[in-house]
Amino acid sequence: MRLHRNLVYTTIDSLNAIFNEGEYADKVVARALKKDKRWGSSDRKFVAETIYEVVRWKRLYAEIAEVRAPYNRENIWRMFAVWAVLRGYPIPDWKQLEGTPERKIKGRFDELSKIRTMRESIPDWMDEVGVAELGEEVWTKEIAAQNQPAKVILRVNTLKCTREKLRAILMDLDIHTDTLPDQPDALVLRERANVFMTDAFREGFFEVQDANSQLVAAFLDVKPGMRVVDTCAGAGGKSLHIAALMENKGQLIAMDLYESKLKQLKLRAKRDGAFNIEYRIIDSTKIIKKLHERADRVLIDAPCSGLGVLKRNPDAKWKLQPEFIDNIRAVQADILERYSKIVKPGGKLVYATCSILPSENQEQIEKFLKTESGQEFKFVEDRKILASESGFDGFYMALMERKEN
Structure with missing residues (x-):
């Protein structure tokens, strides 16, 4: 498990666009994934998931890295270094990552994780609203759940297809799905996959839509x-x-x-x-x-x-x-x-x-x-x-x- 320079550079560029230029993460990720046609599925997965993870934990990582907004590129590299250390990546011998304090990062993470606003990486005002409206116990569970990556859910388009037919088509593409009780049109992907590139999507057999939606x-x-x-x-x-x-x-x-x-x-x-x-x-x-x-x-x-x-x-x-x-x-x-x-x-x-x-x-x-x-x-x-x-x-x-x- 090692970091690849071209993937990391794309990630840094993308985070800069989100943090400093006000762009939306989903649009930035979509653009990033088109950058190099030679990338395989694991490369694309790294770029997309890393961008989202650093965005999700921005407050926590910024606090550990001791940086403040607006973030220059050096700041973003320091936040990325925090992500890499906490995810167990060996830090490569790159100029941007020189002197990464691995032990200090881990110690600060353990310390800050005791504070909900840091652990869940949310603004203070949002925490106050959540507690006021839902109560301490429910809000604590809910904001933790909201920080888990979203599953990919398909909704079978019954105007063109059946759930059984779509499952079989996707299985042939090595895309495995599970059904949900009481939701006859829903399929949950077991692992993330670029379903938008499939013929089944182009032919209108399904839409991507959350199960509760x-x-x-x-x-x-x-x-x-x-x-x-x-x-x-x-x-x-x-x-x-x-x-x-x-x-x-x-x-x-x-x-x-x-x-x-x-x-x-x-x-x-x-x-x-x-x-x-x-x-x-x-x-x-x-x-x-x-x-x-x-x-x-x-x-x-x-x-x-x-x-x-x-x-x-x-x-x-x-x-x-x-x-x-x-x-x-x-x-x-x-x-x-x-x-x-x-x-x-x-x-x-x-x-x-x-x-x-x-x-x-x-x-x-x-x-x-x-x-x-x-x-x-x-x-x-x-x-x-x-x-x-x-x-x-x-x-x-x-x-x-x-x-x-």
Whole structure:
């Protein structure tokens, strides 16, 4: 086990882009993996996993390395050296790694690991919010779970394929998967693999979607022939699942503020063979008003803090600010108020987030049900899903039914 110079240099360049240039880790990693076509799967795995690990443990590694933001390249090399020592790599005789204090690094790690904000490598404000909303015991377990690397989960596109057929196709490619109880469309990869390069992906046999994210469309209780509105569709992971559950029968309206996201959804829908989707950009209040009381089912996959998906977006720990959470709560309440009017009497509404904070979840529902619009709905059930209990992303979903006139 040794470090290879070209892989490490790519890692350092990538960390510089994330830490100092404000780029998103997933975009930087995707670009890094295209740098050298000669790299094999183990090389690509090293680059991707190392970038994510240093980002995930940035505060801890910076403290051990005794560096402060903004990080120059020497600082990033020192943080990388901490990673290498803690992962058991022999330190090579490179100029950038001269004088790496291996014993001191290990000693500081043992010392700092007794402090939760350092051990879990999170900002102080995030720790305070987590404790305040979830309590000391639950938050301690949850933030530890959020620092575990995310598993790769596939959602079988039932418009084109079956789970058994996809498992067999992937097995022929030496990509082994496991099923999940009570989730008929989910497959969990036993080991990470570049599934996007497979013919099965290009032919639209599956999408990559977290297991708990896959629960949302099923929770909406859609049926073929319905009119369904996904009000915050984004790039359409849940829209595509809804289309599959509708068996391409009926009308699915995918809405978003951003045209660029709906363009991504159109491309994905074409690949998946989902042709019952209409696309509408929310560029005025008229778009919503035209749909008042017209939909059998409405999904509000609300914008949120994303504190339930830190394991797959570790850089969000450093990009997220406390004032954003305050602002997003107001946005969520406004969206619930306005978009709930789309549900027709007898229809159903699901409010969902990828947050674990009660203030973004059940407390929003409680407040909504007391408003004039909310009093037209009855609460049916909700699900509060923690990563520490499920092993997948943290999610919340609430199902409400609009009362008959």
